[in-house]
Amino acid sequence: MASVTLSEAEKVYIVHGIQEDLRVDGRGCEDYRCVEVETDVVSNTSGSARVKLGHTDILVGVKAEMGTPKLEKPNEGYLEFFVDCSANATPEFEGRGGDDLGTEIANTLSRIFSNKSSVDLQALCISPGEHCWTLYVDVLLLECGGNLFDAISIAVKAAVFNTRIPRVRVLVDEEGSKDIELSDDPYDCIRLSVENVPCIVTLCKIGYRHVVDATLQEEACSLASLLVSVTSKGVVTCMRKVGKGSLEPESIFEMMETGKRVGKVLHSSLQTVLHKEESLGPKRQKVGFLG
Amino acid sequence: MAGLELLSDQGYRVDGRRAGELRKIQARMGVFAQADGSAYIEQGNTKALAVVYGPHEIRGSRARALPDRALVNCQYSSATFSTGERKRRPHGDRKSCEMGLQLRQTFEAAILTQLHPRSQIDIYVQVLQADGGTYAACVNAATLAVLDAGVPMRDFVCACSAGFVDGTPLADLSHVEEAAGGPQLALALLPASGQIALLEMDARLHEDHLEQVLEAAARAARDVHALLDRVVRQHVREASVLLGD
Numbered sequence: 001m002a003s004v005t006l007s008e009a010e011k012v013y014i015v016h017g018i019q020e021d022l023r024v025d026g027r028g029c030e031d032y033r034c035v036e037v038e039t040d041v042v043s044n045t046s047g048s049a050r051v052k053l054g055h056t057d058i059l060v061g062v063k064a065e066m067g068t069p070k071l072e073k074p075n076e077g078y079l080e081f082f083v084d085c086s087a088n089a090t091p092e093f094e095g096r097g098g099d100d101l102g103t104e105i106a107n108t109l110s111r112i113f114s115n116k117s118s119v120d121l122q123a124l125c126i127s128p129g130e131h132c133w134t135l136y137v138d139v140l141l142l143e144c145g146g147n148l149f150d151a152i153s154i155a156v157k158a159a160v161f162n163t164r165i166p167r168v169r170v171l172v173d174e175e176g177s178k179d180i181e182l183s184d185d186p187y188d189c190i191r192l193s194v195e196n197v198p199c200i201v202t203l204c205k206i207g208y209r210h211v212v213d214a215t216l217q218e219e220a221c222s223l224a225s226l227l228v229s230v231t232s233k234g235v236v237t238c239m240r241k242v243g244k245g246s247l248e249p250e251s252i253f254e255m256m257e258t259g260k261r262v263g264k265v266l267h268s269s270l271q272t273v274l275h276k277e278e279s280l281g282p283k284r285q286k287v288g289f290l291g
Numbered sequence: 292m293a294g295l296e297l298l299s300d301q302g303y304r305v306d307g308r309r310a311g312e313l314r315k316i317q318a319r320m321g322v323f324a325q326a327d328g329s330a331y332i333e334q335g336n337t338k339a340l341a342v343v344y345g346p347h348e349i350r351g352s353r354a355r356a357l358p359d360r361a362l363v364n365c366q367y368s369s370a371t372f373s374t375g376e377r378k379r380r381p382h383g384d385r386k387s388c389e390m391g392l393q394l395r396q397t398f399e400a401a402i403l404t405q406l407h408p409r410s411q412i413d414i415y416v417q418v419l420q421a422d423g424g425t426y427a428a429c430v431n432a433a434t435l436a437v438l439d440a441g442v443p444m445r446d447f448v449c450a451c452s453a454g455f456v457d458g459t460p461l462a463d464l465s466h467v468e469e470a471a472g473g474p475q476l477a478l479a480l481l482p483a484s485g486q487i488a489l490l491e492m493d494a495r496l497h498e499d500h501l502e503q504v505l506e507a508a509a510r511a512a513r514d515v516h517a518l519l520d521r522v523v524r525q526h527v528r529e530a531s532v533l534l535g536d
Contacts, residue, residue, distance in 0.1 A: 042338075042373075043336065044336075044372070044373070044374070055325055057323065061371070061372030061373075062372075063372050065377060084370065086368055086415070086417055087366050088323070088342045088415050088417050091350065094364075094413070095366070096383070136377050138377075143323045143326075145325065288338075289319060290319050290331065
C-alpha cells in the first residue's frame with residue numbers, strides 16, 4: 001500500500017495530538033474528512049459513483065450482465081468484485097504491483113456482500129437455475145490518501161444505489177421453450193435497495209486511543225486497525241483486524257462501539273446526499289473530474 | 292458498404308458532425324495532489340486520465356538506467372467498465388502493452404530526455420470511458436500531465452485520428468466509425484514544427500489518398516493544440532492567482 005515515511009519527531013507529534021483529541025488537520029478522533037460523492041459519472045455502465053475522501057479518490061463502475069446462477073443458489077443473482085489498484089495512485093502499483101492489495105479489498109467486499117441481509121440477491125434472478133443478473137462491481141483506485149476501505153465501501157454503496165438494471169420478462173411458448181424479452185422502455189428498470197448495505201468504518205489504534213478516517217500520515221503511526229462493517233441501523237455485519245500489531249480485547253469492544261456510532265451517522269449523511277442528488281433528476285450538471 | 296451510412300449526402304456524419312469537425316474537448320490539469328503532474332480529458336464520450344511521476348531515480352533494476360538521457364516509462368490501462376462489454380483485466384493484455392509502447396515512442400520524441408540522464412519519468416494513462424480515439428485522448432491527456440509536472444518538452448504533442456469514407460477524410464473517429472472497419476490513421480504531431488511524433492495506419496488505403504487523410508489528421512491535431520493551449524494558459528492563470536502574483 002502507498003505509504004509515507006515519517007521521522008520519529010513527526011510521529012510523536014501526531015500521537016500526542018491524538019491523545020488530546022486533536023489531530024493534525026484539526027479534526028477530533030471521531031470525525032471524517034469532507035466526503036465528495038457523485039453518481040452516474042461513467043455513462044456506459046449500469047451505475048457508477050466517484051468518491052473523494054481527502055486525497056483518496058475512488059471510481060466505481062457497476063455493469064450488469066446476464067449469466068447463470070450458481071449451483072448452490074439457483075434463485076439468486078450475484079455480485080462480483082474487482083479492485084484495480086492502478087498505477088495512477090502510486091508507481092508501486094505499476095504492472096502487477098497492486099494485485100495483492102486489490103485482491104484483499106475485493107475479498108473483504110465480497111465477504112460483506114455475501115451476507116443475505118445486505119442486498120436482495122433474489123431480485124437479480126431472471127429464471128431460477130438458468131438465468132440471473134451478475135453485477136460486476138469494478139473499483140478503480142485513482143489516488144491513495146489513507147482510509148481506502150471506508151472510501152471504497154461508500155463508493156460501492158453509492159454505485160449500487162445508482163445502478164439501473166433493465167427489466168426483462170421470461171416468456172414461455174407452447175412447446176415449453178423460454179424466451180427472454182427486454183422491456184422496450186429504457187426507463188423501465190429494477191433498482192436494488194441499498195437500505196441494508198453496510199459501510200466499512202476503519203478504526204486505527206494510535207497510542208492509547210483510536211481514530212476514524214486516518215490519513216496516510218496517521219496510518220503510518222498506527223500498528224493495528226479494526227475494520228467494522230456497520231449497517232444504517234448500527235448493526236455490525238463483519239469485523240476484521242488488519243495491520244501488523246496486536247490489539248487488546250477491551251479496546252476491540254471500545255472500537256466496535258465507536259464504529260457503530262460513527263457508522264450510523266455516516267449512513268444517514270450518505271443517504272441524504274444520494275437522495276438529494278437523485279431529486280435533481282437528469283438535469284443535474286455533471287461535474288466528474290472537471291470540477 | 293455496411294447498412295450504416297457514415298457520411299450522409301449532405302455531408303453529415305452519424306453523430307451530426309461535419310467531416311473535419313472534432314468532438315467537444317474538455318480538459319483539466321492538476322486533478323490529483325499527490326502525483327507530480329496529472330490531467331483529465333474528455334473528447335466526446337472518451338474520457339482519459341493521465342498521471343506523471345518524475346523525473347526521479349530509476350526504480351527497480353539499476354541496469355535500466357540510460358547514461359545519456361531519461362528513461363520514459365509508460366503504462367496504459369483501461370478501466371474494466373470503460374468499454375461496452377466488460378473487460379476482464381485493466382492492463383497487461385496485448386492491446387494495452389502495444390498502446391504503452393506507442394505512448395513511450397511518442398513521448399520520447401517530445402520530452403527533452405537528455406536533460407535528465409540516469410533518471411526515469413513515469414507516465415500512466417487510464418481510460419475511464421472508451422468511445423473511439425483512445426490513443427489520441429491518452430496522448431492529449433499525457434501532454435497536459437507532463438506539462439503540469441513541469442518536465443521540459445520540445446513542444447506539445449497533439450494527437451488525433453482520421454478515417455476515410457467515400458472519398459472524404461473524417462477527423463476524430465468515434466467508436467461507431469471505428470467499428471465500421473474503414474482505414475484508420477493515428478497521428479501525433481508536434482504542432483510548432485509540424486513534425487510527426489507517431490504515425491500509424493491500419494487497413495488498406497490507396498497511396499493517392501494518404502496525403503489527404505494525413506492533412507485532415509494534422510489539421511485536427513492543430514485544432515486540438517489550440518484547445519490544449521487554452522487549457523494550459525487558463526491553468527497557469529488560475530495557479531498564479533492562487534500564488535498571489
